[in-house]
Amino acid sequence: xxxxxxxxxxxxxxxxxxxxxxxxxxxxxxxxxxxxxxxxxxxxxxxxxxxxxxxxxxxxxxxxxxxxxxxxxxxxxxxxxxxxxxxxxxxxxxxxxxxxxxxxxxxxxxxxxxx
Amino acid sequence: xxxxxxxxxxxxxxxxxxxxxxxxxxxxxxxxxxxxxxxxxxxxxxxxxxxxxxxxxxxxxxxxxxxxxxxxxxxxxxxxxxxxxxxxxxxxxxxxxxxxxxxxxxxxxxxxxxxxx
Numbered sequence: 001x002x003x004x005x006x007x008x009x010x011x012x013x014x015x016x017x018x019x020x021x022x023x024x025x026x027x028x029x030x031x032x033x034x035x036x037x038x039x040x041x042x043x044x045x046x047x048x049x050x051x052x053x054x055x056x057x058x059x060x061x062x063x064x065x066x067x068x069x070x071x072x073x074x075x076x077x078x079x080x081x082x083x084x085x086x087x088x089x090x091x092x093x094x095x096x097x098x099x100x101x102x103x104x105x106x107x108x109x110x111x112x113x114x115x
Numbered sequence: 116x117x118x119x120x121x122x123x124x125x126x127x128x129x130x131x132x133x134x135x136x137x138x139x140x141x142x143x144x145x146x147x148x149x150x151x152x153x154x155x156x157x158x159x160x161x162x163x164x165x166x167x168x169x170x171x172x173x174x175x176x177x178x179x180x181x182x183x184x185x186x187x188x189x190x191x192x193x194x195x196x197x198x199x200x201x202x203x204x205x206x207x208x209x210x211x212x213x214x215x216x217x218x219x220x221x222x223x224x225x226x227x228x229x230x231x232x
Contacts, residue, residue, distance in 0.1 A: 032218045043205055043223035044159075051218045090159070096218075100164055100172070101147045101209045103221060107158045 002027045004093050006106035013081045014114055021076040021109045023091030033074040034092040034103065035065055044090060050074060061085070081113045117142035121206050121224040128231055134179075134193040136227050138206030141187065146208040148189040149221060150181055153203040165189060166211065201231045 003026045013019045025031060032051055036044040048059025055067045065076045074091060088110050092103040118141045128134060140146055150162040161174045163181035171181050178197050182190045189206055207221040 034220055036223075041203075041226070041228065043225045044207075046220045046222060049218065049220050088157075099211075100166060101211070101219065101221065102149075102161060102164060105159045 002093060002095065002104045004091050004104050004106040006089075006091055006109045008109050009107075010110040010112060012112045012114065015083050016080050019078050019081040019085070019111065019113070021089050021091075021111060023074045023076065023106060025072050025074065025091070025093045025104075027093050027095050027104075028097075030096055031093045032096060033065070033067060034094075035059065035063070035074075035076050036090045036092065038088040038090065038108075040087075047076070081111075083113050083115055086111055086113045117208075117222065119206060119208055119222060119224040121204075121227050123227060124225065125228045126230070128196050128229065130198055130231055131195045134191070134196050134200070134229070136191040136204055136206075136229075138189040138191075138224055139187055140208045143208070143210060144186060145211060146187065147211050148183060149207040149209075150189065150191050151205040151207065153205060153226075154201075159205070163191070196231045198231050201229055203228050 005024045007022055034049045035047040037047055038044045047063050048057050050057050050067045058064045063078050065074055067074050088108050090108050091106040094103050120139050148165045151159045152162055153159050163173055165171050165183045168183055179193050204227045206224040209221045210219045
């Protein structure tokens with residue numbers, strides 16, 4: 001069965017420090033991987049995705065994610081956190097074989113960036 | 116450019132009343148469409164998805180139903196709401212490419228906050 005794990009309910013960082021939000025996955029075959037961000041009472045916004053190729057993917061708002069096949073991980077990173085990055089972050093995965101595009105989401109990680 | 120609309124933005128309904136939430140997408144054709152529910156501001160539960168007009172797949176047996184009367188319109192309904200139907204309902208779309216659908220990401224609407232009293 002496909003699954004996504006975000007092991008941290010909340011991550012706290014100081015503004016200006018690097019941040020990492022962790023994600024591990026389990027899926028048959030090679031996956032497509034995604035990160036989304038959600039601000040309070042809003043829909044999810046797409047940040048970035050991994051399809052193939054370079055393991056380091058760059059996305060919106062200075063975020064990037066590193067795909068590690070051996071560790072089945074896709075951690076979200078940013079070199080210097082902003083207070084405005086504080087939000088709920090979701091990792092998602094889908095199999096390449098599905099023609100429905102259904103995503104399996106993690107439970108989300110709340111990022112709190114303190115001034 | 117593509118946009119996705121949901122309405123209403125908020126809704127307060129009594130137990131036992133009917134429900135109709137609407138989602139429309141502009142600027143694309145033949146999208147895959149999805150309905151999610153988010154409870155307590157955390158995990159997303161996929162409720163329904165559709166790969167074409169009149170084609171609805173249900174992920175979780177429940178008090179809700181979905182319909183797709185037009186290519187870019189997706190409706191979530193209930194005949195009688197339960198307290199447990201409260202939550203934040205999100206509609207999403209993605210472009211379909213080829214038989215396997217391609218690697219396209221889903222794009223989400225602004226959501227509808229439903230409170231059943």
